[in-house]
Amino acid sequence: MMQSDHPYYAVIFTSKRSPEVTDGYHATAELMIELAKEQPGFIGVESARAADGVGITVSYWQSEDAIRKWKEHSEHLDAQSKGRSSWYEWFHVRVCRVEREYTFGASDERE
Amino acid sequence: MMQSDHPYYAVIFTSKRSPEVTDGYHATAELMIELAKEQPGFIGVESARAADGVGITVSYWQSEDAIRKWKEHSEHLDAQSKGRSSWYEWFHVRVCRVEREYTFGASDERE
Numbered sequence: 001m002m003q004s005d006h007p008y009y010a011v012i013f014t015s016k017r018s019p020e021v022t023d024g025y026h027a028t029a030e031l032m033i034e035l036a037k038e039q040p041g042f043i044g045v046e047s048a049r050a051a052d053g054v055g056i057t058v059s060y061w062q063s064e065d066a067i068r069k070w071k072e073h074s075e076h077l078d079a080q081s082k083g084r085s086s087w088y089e090w091f092h093v094r095v096c097r098v099e100r101e102y103t104f105g106a107s108d109e110r111e
Numbered sequence: 112m113m114q115s116d117h118p119y120y121a122v123i124f125t126s127k128r129s130p131e132v133t134d135g136y137h138a139t140a141e142l143m144i145e146l147a148k149e150q151p152g153f154i155g156v157e158s159a160r161a162a163d164g165v166g167i168t169v170s171y172w173q174s175e176d177a178i179r180k181w182k183e184h185s186e187h188l189d190a191q192s193k194g195r196s197s198w199y200e201w202f203h204v205r206v207c208r209v210e211r212e213y214t215f216g217a218s219d220e221r222e
Contacts, residue, residue, distance in 0.1 A: 010207050012121060012169055014157050016216075046125050048159040048167045056159045056167040058123055064210070083215075090216030096121050096207035099175070104194075105127075105201030 004043045007097045009061045015083075015091035017053040025087050028079050035075060041066025053089075060098070067095060115154045118208045120172045126194075126202035128164040136198050139190050146186060152177025164200075171209070178206060 017025075036042055041062040049055030061067045070076060083091065128136075147153055152173040160166030172178045181187060194202065 010121075010123060010205065012123065014169070046165070046167060048161040048165050050159040050161070054157070054159050056157060056169060058125070058167060058169075088216065090214070092212065092214045094121065094209050094212040096209045098205050098207045101203065101205040103201070103203045105199065 004060065004062065007099065008043060009064055009067055010096045010098050011059045011061065011067055012094040012096060013057045013059070013091060014094075015055050015057075016089040017049070017055065018087055018089055019053070022086075024082075028082065032076060032079050035073065036070060039066065039070050039073070042070075064095065115171065115173065118210065119154060120175055120178055121207045121209050122170045122172065122178055123205040123207060124168045124170070124202060125205075126166050126168075127200040128160070128166065129198055129200055130164070133197075135193075139193065143187060143190050146184065147181060150177065150181050150184070153181075175206065 033045060033047075036045060036059060043060035043062060045057065045059045047055065047057040061070070071080075144156060144158075147156060147170060154171035154173060156168065156170045158166065158168040172181070182191075
C-alpha cells in the first residue's frame with residue numbers, strides 16, 4: 001500500500017456475515033473494492049475474514065470528504081442496502097484520523 | 112464491545128504471519144489480549160485473520176496515553192520483540208482517532 005502524508009483517514013468496517021451468504025455477495029464485495037480504488041482520494045485497503053464469519057476491512061482515504069463521497073456513490077448505496085437486508089448480521093463502521101504509524105518488514109508487498 | 116465517548120482511539124495492527132508459526136505464538140497472542148483488557152483505558156478489541164496469514168487486529172483505547180503505556184508494558188515489549196524476530200513477516204501499526212461511527216444490527220454480541 002502506498003504511504004500517504006498525515007493526517008489521512010481510515011474507515012474500519014467490522015462485520016459478521018450471515019451464515020448463508022448468497023445472492024451475489026462475493027461478486028459485489030469484489031466490485032466494491034474495485035470501485036473504491038477508482039474513487040478520488042482512495043489510498044488503499046486491507047481485509048481479513050476469519051472462519052467464524054467476523055471480518056475487518058480497513059480502507060484508507062486522503063480526506064473525510066472523499067469518504068463521504070464514496071459512501072454516497074450510487075452503486076455503493078445499492079451494496080449497502082443489500083448488506084443490511086441480506087448479507088450481514090451486524091456491522092460497525094468507524095471513521096478515524098490516522099495520527100501516526102510504524103512498520104516492520106516488507107509491508108510494501110501489499111496493495 | 113462497550114461504546115465509548117468520542118473521541119477515542121483505535122490501534123490498527125495489520126500483520127502477515129510467518130508460514131511456520133511456532134514457539135509460543137498462540138499462547139502469547141491470547142495472553143496479550145487478556146493483558147490488554149486489564150490495562151487502564153482499554154475499551155475493546157476486534158480481530159480477524161484470513162487463511163493466507165494476513166490478519167487485522169483493532170484495539171480501542173480511551174487516550175493516546177493509554178496506548179503509549181500499553182506499548183511499553185514489559186510483557187508486551189517481550190511479545191513485540193518475539194513478533195519481530197519470529198512470528199511476523201511484516202506488520203503495520205496505525206494509531207488513529209475515532210471521529211464518528213455507526214452501527215447496524217446486534218453488534219453488542221461482541222466483546
